[in-house]
Amino acid sequence: MDQELSVVLAFRRVLERTAEGMGVSQALLRELGSAGPAGNEVRRSLLLGLSPGAALFPITNGYSAEASMLASLVLSSKASSVVTTGKKGETLSDLAEKWVKARENQRLESRVIRVRSLLASAVAGAVCAMIATIGPLLGSLSDITNPAPAAAGSLLYPGAALALISSGLLGLYTSGRGFYLNVLVTGIVYGFVAFAVAPLASFPSSIWAIK
Amino acid sequence: MFTSARRLEVDPRRLITLGAAVASLAGALVWVVIGGLLGAATLEVDIVCSVLVFYIVVSAPRRIMDARRVSQSKEAVFLSTVSAASAQVVGSRNRVIIMLRSRDEEIARALASVRRALYLGFAPDEATAKASSKLASYSASNALQRAGLPTAGMNERGEETQGLEASGQMAAETKLPVFMTAAFFTPIMLLLFAVFSQITETQRLVELVALEVIILDLAFYVCS
Numbered sequence: 001m002d003q004e005l006s007v008v009l010a011f012r013r014v015l016e017r018t019a020e021g022m023g024v025s026q027a028l029l030r031e032l033g034s035a036g037p038a039g040n041e042v043r044r045s046l047l048l049g050l051s052p053g054a055a056l057f058p059i060t061n062g063y064s065a066e067a068s069m070l071a072s073l074v075l076s077s078k079a080s081s082v083v084t085t086g087k088k089g090e091t092l093s094d095l096a097e098k099w100v101k102a103r104e105n106q107r108l109e110s111r112v113i114r115v116r117s118l119l120a121s122a123v124a125g126a127v128c129a130m131i132a133t134i135g136p137l138l139g140s141l142s143d144i145t146n147p148a149p150a151a152a153g154s155l156l157y158p159g160a161a162l163a164l165i166s167s168g169l170l171g172l173y174t175s176g177r178g179f180y181l182n183v184l185v186t187g188i189v190y191g192f193v194a195f196a197v198a199p200l201a202s203f204p205s206s207i208w209a210i211k
Numbered sequence: 212m213f214t215s216a217r218r219l220e221v222d223p224r225r226l227i228t229l230g231a232a233v234a235s236l237a238g239a240l241v242w243v244v245i246g247g248l249l250g251a252a253t254l255e256v257d258i259v260c261s262v263l264v265f266y267i268v269v270s271a272p273r274r275i276m277d278a279r280r281v282s283q284s285k286e287a288v289f290l291s292t293v294s295a296a297s298a299q300v301v302g303s304r305n306r307v308i309i310m311l312r313s314r315d316e317e318i319a320r321a322l323a324s325v326r327r328a329l330y331l332g333f334a335p336d337e338a339t340a341k342a343s344s345k346l347a348s349y350s351a352s353n354a355l356q357r358a359g360l361p362t363a364g365m366n367e368r369g370e371e372t373q374g375l376e377a378s379g380q381m382a383a384e385t386k387l388p389v390f391m392t393a394a395f396f397t398p399i400m401l402l403l404f405a406v407f408s409q410i411t412e413t414q415r416l417v418e419l420v421a422l423e424v425i426i427l428d429l430a431f432y433v434c435s
Contacts, residue, residue: 065282065285065314068314069285069286069289069314072293072314073293076296076312077296079297079301079310080293080296080297080299080301081296081300084296084299084300085292085293087296088292088296089296091292091368092288092289092292095288095368095369098369099285099369106380113387117391123395124394124395124398124399127399128398128402131402131403132402135402135403135405136406136411138406154411155402155411155416158402158405158416158419158420159398159402162398162401162402162419162420165398165423165427166394166395166397166398169427170390170391170394170395172431173387173390173394173434174387
Protein backbone atom coordinates (compact mmCIF):
# COMPACT_ATOMS: atom_id res chain seq x y z
CA MET A 1 0.00 0.00 0.00
CA ASP A 2 1.08 3.56 -0.63
CA GLN A 3 2.96 4.98 2.38
CA GLU A 4 0.93 8.18 2.44
CA LEU A 5 -2.37 6.33 2.27
CA SER A 6 -1.34 3.96 5.09
CA VAL A 7 -0.57 6.97 7.33
CA VAL A 8 -3.96 8.54 6.51
CA LEU A 9 -5.78 5.26 7.20
CA ALA A 10 -3.88 4.85 10.47
CA PHE A 11 -4.98 8.33 11.57
CA ARG A 12 -8.52 7.45 10.60
CA ARG A 13 -8.39 4.49 12.96
CA VAL A 14 -6.86 6.74 15.65
CA LEU A 15 -9.88 9.05 15.34
CA GLU A 16 -12.24 6.07 15.56
CA ARG A 17 -10.48 4.86 18.71
CA THR A 18 -10.58 8.31 20.32
CA ALA A 19 -14.29 8.56 19.46
CA GLU A 20 -14.77 5.33 21.41
CA GLY A 21 -13.09 6.98 24.39
CA MET A 22 -9.49 5.81 24.11
CA GLY A 23 -6.74 8.29 25.01
CA VAL A 24 -4.80 10.01 22.20
CA SER A 25 -1.38 8.55 23.07
CA GLN A 26 -2.74 5.04 23.49
CA ALA A 27 -4.62 5.24 20.18
CA LEU A 28 -1.51 6.56 18.41
CA LEU A 29 0.62 3.78 19.85
CA ARG A 30 -1.86 1.11 18.89
CA GLU A 31 -2.75 2.27 15.38
CA LEU A 32 0.38 3.88 13.94
CA GLY A 33 2.26 0.58 13.92
CA SER A 34 0.95 -0.14 10.44
CA ALA A 35 1.86 3.31 9.10
CA GLY A 36 5.44 2.52 8.07
CA PRO A 37 8.59 4.36 9.18
CA ALA A 38 6.74 7.63 9.90
CA GLY A 39 4.31 5.87 12.22
CA ASN A 40 7.07 3.93 13.94
CA GLU A 41 8.97 7.16 14.55
CA VAL A 42 5.91 8.66 16.25
CA ARG A 43 5.46 5.51 18.40
CA ARG A 44 9.13 5.54 19.37
CA SER A 45 8.90 9.21 20.46
CA LEU A 46 5.76 8.50 22.50
CA LEU A 47 7.38 5.52 24.22
CA LEU A 48 10.38 7.71 25.07
CA GLY A 49 7.99 9.98 26.93
CA LEU A 50 7.47 12.84 24.50
CA SER A 51 4.07 14.55 24.34
CA PRO A 52 1.77 13.71 21.36
CA GLY A 53 2.41 17.24 20.00
CA ALA A 54 6.18 16.72 19.95
CA ALA A 55 5.88 13.13 18.69
CA LEU A 56 3.62 14.14 15.80
CA PHE A 57 5.78 17.13 14.84
CA PRO A 58 7.43 15.37 11.84
CA ILE A 59 3.96 14.58 10.45
CA THR A 60 2.30 17.93 11.16
CA ASN A 61 5.25 19.75 9.58
CA GLY A 62 6.46 18.43 6.28
CA TYR A 63 4.59 15.19 5.66
CA SER A 64 1.66 15.05 3.20
CA ALA A 65 -1.03 17.72 3.55
CA GLU A 66 -3.76 15.18 4.35
CA ALA A 67 -1.78 13.31 7.04
CA SER A 68 -0.70 16.64 8.50
CA MET A 69 -4.35 17.77 8.57
CA LEU A 70 -5.47 14.62 10.41
CA ALA A 71 -2.54 14.82 12.86
CA SER A 72 -3.43 18.45 13.58
CA LEU A 73 -7.05 17.39 14.15
CA VAL A 74 -5.95 14.73 16.65
CA LEU A 75 -3.80 17.31 18.45
CA SER A 76 -6.57 19.93 18.45
CA SER A 77 -8.69 17.59 20.55
CA LYS A 78 -6.69 18.45 23.67
CA ALA A 79 -8.33 21.89 23.63
CA SER A 80 -11.83 20.48 23.32
CA SER A 81 -12.99 16.90 23.64
CA VAL A 82 -11.20 13.85 22.31
CA VAL A 83 -14.47 11.94 21.84
CA THR A 84 -16.23 14.78 20.00
CA THR A 85 -13.23 15.44 17.78
CA GLY A 86 -13.01 11.74 16.94
CA LYS A 87 -16.68 11.68 15.94
CA LYS A 88 -16.53 14.93 13.95
CA GLY A 89 -13.30 13.88 12.26
CA GLU A 90 -14.97 11.06 10.35
CA THR A 91 -15.86 13.27 7.35
CA LEU A 92 -12.39 14.77 7.25
CA SER A 93 -10.69 11.37 7.35
CA ASP A 94 -13.00 10.11 4.57
CA LEU A 95 -12.11 13.11 2.44
CA ALA A 96 -8.41 12.82 3.21
CA GLU A 97 -8.47 9.23 2.04
CA LYS A 98 -10.26 10.25 -1.17
CA TRP A 99 -7.75 13.06 -1.82
CA VAL A 100 -4.78 10.74 -1.32
CA LYS A 101 -6.31 8.13 -3.65
CA ALA A 102 -7.07 10.81 -6.25
CA ARG A 103 -3.47 12.01 -6.04
CA GLU A 104 -2.23 8.46 -6.50
CA ASN A 105 -4.39 8.16 -9.64
CA GLN A 106 -2.98 11.45 -10.91
CA ARG A 107 0.52 10.11 -10.31
CA LEU A 108 -0.28 7.07 -12.46
CA GLU A 109 -1.77 9.26 -15.18
CA SER A 110 1.27 11.51 -15.14
CA ARG A 111 3.46 8.46 -15.80
CA VAL A 112 1.45 7.71 -18.94
CA ILE A 113 1.72 11.35 -19.99
CA ARG A 114 5.46 11.20 -19.44
CA VAL A 115 5.77 8.17 -21.70
CA ARG A 116 3.69 9.94 -24.35
CA SER A 117 5.91 12.99 -24.18
CA LEU A 118 9.03 10.81 -24.53
CA LEU A 119 7.52 9.20 -27.63
CA ALA A 120 6.60 12.61 -29.05
CA SER A 121 10.16 13.83 -28.38
CA ALA A 122 11.64 10.77 -30.10
CA VAL A 123 9.41 11.17 -33.17
CA ALA A 124 10.07 14.92 -33.34
CA GLY A 125 13.82 14.20 -33.13
CA ALA A 126 13.58 11.67 -35.97
CA VAL A 127 11.51 13.96 -38.23
CA CYS A 128 13.77 16.95 -37.54
CA ALA A 129 16.87 14.86 -38.29
CA MET A 130 15.40 13.74 -41.61
CA ILE A 131 14.46 17.26 -42.63
CA ALA A 132 17.81 18.67 -41.51
CA THR A 133 19.75 15.98 -43.37
CA ILE A 134 17.93 15.71 -46.68
CA GLY A 135 16.23 19.11 -46.42
CA PRO A 136 18.83 21.09 -48.38
CA LEU A 137 18.47 18.56 -51.18
CA LEU A 138 14.68 18.86 -51.15
CA GLY A 139 14.96 22.63 -50.99
CA SER A 140 16.83 22.68 -54.23
CA LEU A 141 13.85 20.94 -55.87
CA SER A 142 11.67 23.99 -55.32
CA ASP A 143 13.14 25.43 -58.51
CA ILE A 144 13.77 22.35 -60.65
CA THR A 145 14.97 24.23 -63.72
CA ASN A 146 17.67 26.03 -61.81
CA PRO A 147 18.61 23.93 -58.82
CA ALA A 148 20.63 25.70 -56.15
CA PRO A 149 23.64 23.80 -54.92
CA ALA A 150 22.56 21.77 -51.92
CA ALA A 151 24.72 22.41 -48.86
CA ALA A 152 24.44 19.00 -47.23
CA GLY A 153 24.54 19.14 -43.44
CA SER A 154 24.08 22.90 -43.27
CA LEU A 155 20.90 22.49 -41.19
CA LEU A 156 22.19 19.69 -39.00
CA TYR A 157 23.17 21.82 -36.00
CA PRO A 158 20.26 24.30 -36.14
CA GLY A 159 17.91 21.32 -36.56
CA ALA A 160 19.40 19.67 -33.48
CA ALA A 161 19.02 22.91 -31.51
CA LEU A 162 15.36 23.26 -32.57
CA ALA A 163 14.55 19.63 -31.70
CA LEU A 164 16.38 19.69 -28.36
CA ILE A 165 14.79 22.96 -27.23
CA SER A 166 11.27 21.75 -28.07
CA SER A 167 11.77 18.39 -26.37
CA GLY A 168 13.31 20.07 -23.31
CA LEU A 169 10.28 22.33 -22.92
CA LEU A 170 7.91 19.42 -23.53
CA GLY A 171 9.74 17.46 -20.83
CA LEU A 172 9.59 20.44 -18.47
CA TYR A 173 5.84 20.69 -19.05
CA THR A 174 5.07 17.00 -18.54
CA SER A 175 7.61 15.87 -15.97
CA GLY A 176 9.27 18.94 -14.44
CA ARG A 177 12.82 18.12 -13.41
CA GLY A 178 12.83 14.96 -15.51
CA PHE A 179 13.03 17.04 -18.70
CA TYR A 180 16.58 15.87 -19.34
CA LEU A 181 15.20 12.44 -20.32
CA ASN A 182 13.27 14.01 -23.21
CA VAL A 183 16.38 15.91 -24.29
CA LEU A 184 18.42 12.73 -24.09
CA VAL A 185 15.91 10.69 -26.11
CA THR A 186 15.65 13.38 -28.78
CA GLY A 187 19.43 13.74 -28.95
CA ILE A 188 20.00 10.01 -29.38
CA VAL A 189 17.22 9.57 -31.98
CA TYR A 190 18.35 12.70 -33.82
CA GLY A 191 21.95 11.51 -33.99
CA PHE A 192 20.97 8.02 -35.07
CA VAL A 193 18.57 9.15 -37.83
CA ALA A 194 20.97 11.84 -39.07
CA PHE A 195 23.71 9.21 -39.31
CA ALA A 196 21.41 6.73 -41.08
CA VAL A 197 20.04 9.22 -43.60
CA ALA A 198 23.38 10.98 -44.30
CA PRO A 199 24.23 8.82 -47.40
CA LEU A 200 21.05 10.12 -49.11
CA ALA A 201 22.14 13.70 -48.57
CA SER A 202 25.46 13.11 -50.33
CA PHE A 203 23.63 12.13 -53.57
CA PRO A 204 25.04 14.18 -56.49
CA SER A 205 22.82 17.23 -56.93
CA SER A 206 23.44 17.38 -60.69
CA ILE A 207 21.07 14.43 -61.08
CA TRP A 208 18.15 16.73 -60.31
CA ALA A 209 18.99 18.92 -63.31
CA ILE A 210 17.95 16.14 -65.75
CA LYS A 211 14.88 17.26 -67.68
CA MET B 212 -13.36 40.10 -14.82
CA PHE B 213 -10.88 41.65 -12.40
CA THR B 214 -12.32 40.12 -9.22
CA SER B 215 -9.11 38.17 -8.58
CA ALA B 216 -7.00 41.31 -8.97
CA ARG B 217 -9.25 43.21 -6.57
CA ARG B 218 -9.04 40.38 -4.02
CA LEU B 219 -5.26 40.57 -4.23
CA GLU B 220 -5.62 44.32 -3.72
CA VAL B 221 -4.22 45.09 -7.16
CA ASP B 222 -5.77 48.02 -9.01
CA PRO B 223 -7.15 46.67 -12.36
CA ARG B 224 -6.08 49.84 -14.19
CA ARG B 225 -2.53 49.42 -12.94
CA LEU B 226 -2.62 45.77 -13.96
CA ILE B 227 -3.75 46.69 -17.49
CA THR B 228 -1.08 49.38 -17.71
CA LEU B 229 1.57 46.93 -16.53
CA GLY B 230 0.29 44.34 -19.02
CA ALA B 231 0.39 46.85 -21.88
CA ALA B 232 3.90 47.98 -20.92
CA VAL B 233 5.25 44.42 -20.68
CA ALA B 234 3.47 43.45 -23.93
CA SER B 235 4.99 46.44 -25.74
CA LEU B 236 8.42 45.59 -24.40
CA ALA B 237 7.99 41.95 -25.43
CA GLY B 238 6.79 43.04 -28.88
CA ALA B 239 9.86 45.25 -29.32
CA LEU B 240 12.15 42.44 -28.16
CA VAL B 241 10.55 39.94 -30.54
CA TRP B 242 10.93 42.47 -33.37
CA VAL B 243 14.63 42.88 -32.58
CA VAL B 244 15.32 39.17 -32.03
CA ILE B 245 13.63 37.72 -35.11
CA GLY B 246 14.58 40.65 -37.34
CA GLY B 247 13.32 40.33 -40.89
CA LEU B 248 13.31 36.54 -40.82
CA LEU B 249 9.61 36.17 -41.57
CA GLY B 250 9.43 39.05 -44.05
CA ALA B 251 5.94 40.56 -44.26
CA ALA B 252 4.60 38.17 -41.59
CA THR B 253 6.91 39.63 -38.89
CA LEU B 254 4.33 42.24 -37.88
CA GLU B 255 1.55 39.66 -37.41
CA VAL B 256 3.84 37.41 -35.33
CA ASP B 257 4.90 40.42 -33.28
CA ILE B 258 1.28 41.39 -32.59
CA VAL B 259 0.33 37.82 -31.63
CA CYS B 260 3.30 37.62 -29.22
CA SER B 261 2.39 40.97 -27.64
CA VAL B 262 -1.25 39.93 -27.17
CA LEU B 263 -0.20 36.64 -25.56
CA VAL B 264 2.21 38.42 -23.20
CA PHE B 265 -0.56 40.87 -22.29
CA TYR B 266 -2.90 37.94 -21.53
CA ILE B 267 -0.24 36.20 -19.40
CA VAL B 268 0.35 39.34 -17.31
CA VAL B 269 -3.33 40.27 -16.90
CA SER B 270 -4.41 36.72 -16.04
CA ALA B 271 -1.65 36.27 -13.41
CA PRO B 272 -3.91 37.26 -10.43
CA ARG B 273 -6.56 34.75 -11.53
CA ARG B 274 -3.97 31.98 -11.72
CA ILE B 275 -2.61 32.91 -8.28
CA MET B 276 -6.12 32.84 -6.82
CA ASP B 277 -6.91 29.49 -8.47
CA ALA B 278 -3.78 27.96 -6.93
CA ARG B 279 -4.74 29.33 -3.51
CA ARG B 280 -8.32 28.12 -3.79
CA VAL B 281 -7.32 24.45 -3.88
CA SER B 282 -5.33 24.51 -0.64
CA GLN B 283 -7.84 26.80 1.07
CA SER B 284 -10.82 24.63 0.17
CA LYS B 285 -9.09 21.58 1.70
CA GLU B 286 -8.21 23.57 4.79
CA ALA B 287 -11.84 24.70 5.07
CA VAL B 288 -12.96 21.14 5.88
CA PHE B 289 -10.33 20.90 8.62
CA LEU B 290 -11.25 24.30 9.99
CA SER B 291 -14.98 23.57 10.14
CA THR B 292 -14.40 20.15 11.73
CA VAL B 293 -12.17 21.57 14.49
CA SER B 294 -14.54 24.48 14.94
CA ALA B 295 -17.63 22.23 15.27
CA ALA B 296 -15.86 19.84 17.67
CA SER B 297 -14.63 22.69 19.87
CA ALA B 298 -17.96 24.56 19.78
CA GLN B 299 -19.80 21.62 21.32
CA VAL B 300 -17.38 21.42 24.23
CA VAL B 301 -16.17 24.99 24.80
CA GLY B 302 -19.51 26.73 24.43
CA SER B 303 -18.11 30.20 23.74
CA ARG B 304 -17.93 31.24 20.08
CA ASN B 305 -15.25 33.86 20.67
CA ARG B 306 -13.06 31.37 22.50
CA VAL B 307 -13.41 28.79 19.74
CA ILE B 308 -12.42 31.33 17.08
CA ILE B 309 -9.42 32.44 19.14
CA MET B 310 -8.32 28.80 19.49
CA LEU B 311 -8.47 28.10 15.75
CA ARG B 312 -5.18 27.70 13.87
CA SER B 313 -4.52 27.00 10.21
CA ARG B 314 -1.54 25.79 8.17
CA ASP B 315 -2.63 27.78 5.11
CA GLU B 316 -0.92 31.18 5.09
CA GLU B 317 -3.91 33.19 3.88
CA ILE B 318 -6.34 31.55 6.28
CA ALA B 319 -3.84 31.94 9.14
CA ARG B 320 -3.60 35.66 8.30
CA ALA B 321 -7.39 35.96 8.20
CA LEU B 322 -7.67 34.16 11.56
CA ALA B 323 -5.06 36.49 13.07
CA SER B 324 -7.06 39.48 11.85
CA VAL B 325 -10.28 38.01 13.32
CA ARG B 326 -8.54 37.40 16.66
CA ARG B 327 -7.32 41.01 16.69
CA ALA B 328 -10.84 42.27 15.96
CA LEU B 329 -12.29 40.09 18.73
CA TYR B 330 -9.74 41.38 21.24
CA LEU B 331 -10.68 44.90 20.20
CA GLY B 332 -14.30 44.15 21.06
CA PHE B 333 -15.91 43.53 17.67
CA ALA B 334 -18.76 41.04 17.43
CA PRO B 335 -17.77 37.62 15.97
CA ASP B 336 -20.02 38.06 12.90
CA GLU B 337 -18.54 41.43 12.11
CA ALA B 338 -14.96 40.26 12.68
CA THR B 339 -15.28 37.14 10.52
CA ALA B 340 -17.23 38.80 7.70
CA LYS B 341 -14.47 41.30 6.96
CA ALA B 342 -11.61 38.79 7.09
CA SER B 343 -13.42 36.06 5.13
CA SER B 344 -14.10 38.35 2.15
CA LYS B 345 -10.39 38.28 1.30
CA LEU B 346 -10.15 34.50 1.00
CA ALA B 347 -10.03 32.88 -2.44
CA SER B 348 -12.09 29.82 -1.54
CA TYR B 349 -15.78 30.22 -0.81
CA SER B 350 -15.65 27.11 1.43
CA ALA B 351 -12.88 28.67 3.51
CA SER B 352 -14.79 31.94 3.61
CA ASN B 353 -17.95 30.11 4.71
CA ALA B 354 -16.03 28.06 7.31
CA LEU B 355 -14.58 31.23 8.78
CA GLN B 356 -17.95 32.98 8.88
CA ARG B 357 -19.53 30.01 10.67
CA ALA B 358 -16.55 29.38 12.95
CA GLY B 359 -17.51 28.70 16.53
CA LEU B 360 -21.10 27.72 15.68
CA PRO B 361 -22.11 24.13 16.58
CA THR B 362 -23.39 23.63 13.00
CA ALA B 363 -20.11 24.75 11.44
CA GLY B 364 -19.06 21.33 10.17
CA MET B 365 -22.44 20.45 8.63
CA ASN B 366 -21.92 22.13 5.26
CA GLU B 367 -18.28 21.46 4.46
CA ARG B 368 -17.95 18.11 2.75
CA GLY B 369 -15.26 18.98 0.27
CA GLU B 370 -17.54 19.79 -2.69
CA GLU B 371 -15.42 22.77 -3.70
CA THR B 372 -12.22 20.71 -3.65
CA GLN B 373 -13.94 18.04 -5.73
CA GLY B 374 -15.11 20.65 -8.26
CA LEU B 375 -11.71 22.30 -8.40
CA GLU B 376 -9.97 18.97 -8.92
CA ALA B 377 -12.40 18.02 -11.70
CA SER B 378 -11.97 21.37 -13.44
CA GLY B 379 -8.20 21.19 -13.02
CA GLN B 380 -8.16 17.75 -14.59
CA MET B 381 -10.29 18.95 -17.52
CA ALA B 382 -8.05 21.97 -18.01
CA ALA B 383 -4.99 19.71 -18.03
CA GLU B 384 -6.65 17.38 -20.54
CA THR B 385 -7.23 20.36 -22.83
CA LYS B 386 -3.91 22.10 -22.40
CA LEU B 387 -1.61 19.08 -22.66
CA PRO B 388 -2.48 18.18 -26.29
CA VAL B 389 -2.22 21.86 -27.24
CA PHE B 390 1.28 22.18 -25.83
CA MET B 391 2.34 18.79 -27.14
CA THR B 392 1.20 19.78 -30.64
CA ALA B 393 3.05 23.08 -30.38
CA ALA B 394 6.24 21.42 -29.13
CA PHE B 395 6.06 18.71 -31.78
CA PHE B 396 5.27 20.80 -34.86
CA THR B 397 7.15 24.04 -34.16
CA PRO B 398 10.68 22.70 -34.83
CA ILE B 399 9.44 20.73 -37.86
CA MET B 400 7.65 23.73 -39.38
CA LEU B 401 10.59 26.04 -38.73
CA LEU B 402 13.00 23.57 -40.30
CA LEU B 403 10.75 23.22 -43.35
CA PHE B 404 10.60 27.02 -43.53
CA ALA B 405 14.41 27.12 -43.45
CA VAL B 406 14.61 24.44 -46.14
CA PHE B 407 12.18 25.99 -48.59
CA SER B 408 13.34 29.56 -47.96
CA GLN B 409 16.90 28.27 -48.40
CA ILE B 410 18.08 29.91 -45.21
CA THR B 411 21.70 29.00 -44.65
CA GLU B 412 23.21 32.13 -43.08
CA THR B 413 24.21 31.67 -39.45
CA GLN B 414 22.48 34.87 -38.33
CA ARG B 415 19.15 33.80 -39.86
CA LEU B 416 19.44 30.34 -38.37
CA VAL B 417 20.07 31.82 -34.91
CA GLU B 418 16.97 34.00 -35.40
CA LEU B 419 15.03 30.87 -36.31
CA VAL B 420 16.08 29.16 -33.06
CA ALA B 421 15.22 32.33 -31.11
CA LEU B 422 11.78 32.39 -32.76
CA GLU B 423 11.19 28.81 -31.62
CA VAL B 424 12.19 29.68 -28.06
CA ILE B 425 9.73 32.61 -28.10
CA ILE B 426 6.84 30.54 -29.53
CA LEU B 427 7.33 27.62 -27.14
CA ASP B 428 7.86 29.85 -24.10
CA LEU B 429 4.60 31.64 -24.80
CA ALA B 430 2.80 28.34 -25.40
CA PHE B 431 4.27 27.01 -22.14
CA TYR B 432 2.99 29.93 -20.07
CA VAL B 433 -0.41 30.05 -21.78
CA CYS B 434 -0.89 26.30 -21.23
CA SER B 435 0.41 26.30 -17.62
